[in-house]
Amino acid sequence: MLQWKQMGIIVATLAVLSVGALDAVHQAEAQSAPRITIDKLKAIIGSPGVIIIDVRSPEDWQSSTRKIPGAIREDPHQARSWMFTYGKDRTLVFYCA
Numbered sequence: 001m002l003q004w005k006q007m008g009i010i011v012a013t014l015a016v017l018s019v020g021a022l023d024a025v026h027q028a029e030a031q032s033a034p035r036i037t038i039d040k041l042k043a044i045i046g047s048p049g050v051i052i053i054d055v056r057s058p059e060d061w062q063s064s065t066r067k068i069p070g071a072i073r074e075d076p077h078q079a080r081s082w083m084f085t086y087g088k089d090r091t092l093v094f095y096c097a
Contacts, residue, residue, distance in 0.1 A: 036093060044091070046070070051086055052093045068095065 044050045045068075052068050054061060055076040061067075074082050076096075086092055 033094075041093065044093075049089060050091045050093065052095070055094050055096045071095070 045052065052071040054067065054071045054073045056064070056073075058073075058075070061073050076094075
C-alpha cells in the first residue's frame, strides 16, 4: 500500500481532467493538464465523484509496489474506448509515476 510520504514522485505527475477535457487534451497534445497537490488529493480522495486512474504501462503497473488504493488502471493508448465510461460530472485524477 502506498504511503502518503512516498507520493512525492507521483504528485509531480498528477493531473485532474474532466472527461470532456480528455478528448481536447488528446487532440491538442501540446496543452498542459491542470496539476493537483498531494494535499488537494488527500482532501478529495474517497469523495463521491472522484475517480483516480493509473495510466502507467501494463508492465510498470504490474511490477510496481506503489499504487494508490482504489485507483483504476486504464490504458492511456486506449482512452477513446474507456473515456466515456466515466460521467462528465466526475473528477478524474490521472497518475503515471
